[in-house]
Amino acid sequence: MPEQEQNSEKLVMRFDPRTIEHLGIKMYSRVPSALAELIANSYDAKAKEVIITLEDGENKKISVKDDGEGMLFKEINDKFLIIGRNRREEEGVYSSDGKRKVTGKKGLGKLALFGIGDTINIETIKNGEKVTFELDWNKLKSSSKDYRPESIRGSASEKERGTKITLTNLKRESDLNAKDLAISLSKLFNFFDKNFKVFVKKGETISYNETFAAPQNMTIGIIGAGYYEGLDRRLSNKGFVTVDGVSCQILGRVCMNITIIDLSKVSNPYIGQECIIYSRDSKQPNSIQNCANICQTIPYDLLVKLNETVKREVVE
Secondary structure, three states: OOOOOOOOOOOOOOOOOHHHHHHHHOOOOOHHHHHHHHHHHHHHOOOOEEEEEEEOOOOOEEEEEEOOOOOOHHHHHHHHOOOOOOHHHHHOOEOOOOOOEOOOOOOOHHHHHHHOEEEEEEEEEEOOEEEEEEEEHHHHHHOOOOOOOOEEEEEOOOOOOEEEEEEEEEOOOOOOOHHHHHHHHHOOOOOOEOOEEEEEEEOOEEOHHHOEEOOOOOOEEEEOOOOOOOOOHHHOOOOEEEEOOEEEEEEOOOOOOOEEEEOOOOOOOOOOOOEEOOEOOOOOOOEHHHHHHHHOOOHHHHHOOOOOOOOOOOOO
16 A cells, blocks of 8 residues: 555534534524423533513513433533533433433434524532523624634622523514413423422513513512602613612612612611612712713713702702
């Protein structure tokens, strides 16, 4: 045999984002089919409960949260972000505790989500480590080399575990129907029982035009001030007020004479409790300067709009 020429060059199999378009976007254009992949992942992660929250309004959103074992940063790199990884071949057909037969095997489930939304935010907790990262379809599609999503690593309580995946920039224009989704999902699985439950709920919307939908159970309050009194409408869904020293976000649109706020972090809120709208403390989210920044204006612009019906009191 002729002697073969040796050189240092290596063969490289390159990855074309169009592969994801064919395997993910074109195969999973229906919400139930795409979310079914996440439910299967939760089941394989030994979750006992999965909560799917649907949010309509101007910014549609779908979140899927489970109480499974979560993922470490290394596991995200070595397993989750590997397209086509065969879990059954590497880890066997049963979960680590031997109680469940795993459902995932092709390693393509994560691509299904791009079929219904362009942005996927993942927050996962395991063994006191919290990792948050985002997968962006447009960035991935335009990448010429390996896609490297931005990530944040932090700490969490040892008791916390699980994964929450939130889909935004949805391609669907019509409203999301929780009942129809629940019925569709029930037809796709046969392992719902007392040890594995899936809940589908729709976030309650707040204020005009339903621009805010509650992502979870919340304690809300109503303050007797709106844009008539001088609370700028540009603070809708962005601004804060202070109640008992706690910063409380403004929820939904600022109305004419009332504004709705999040009191979830306030201990024992009560009717008539003092609420600071514009703070003179520059460190507070509702400082007059921060509020002006949100509104893209100057503090004087906000202050001169305070209605004459608002009682003035000189404070030394």
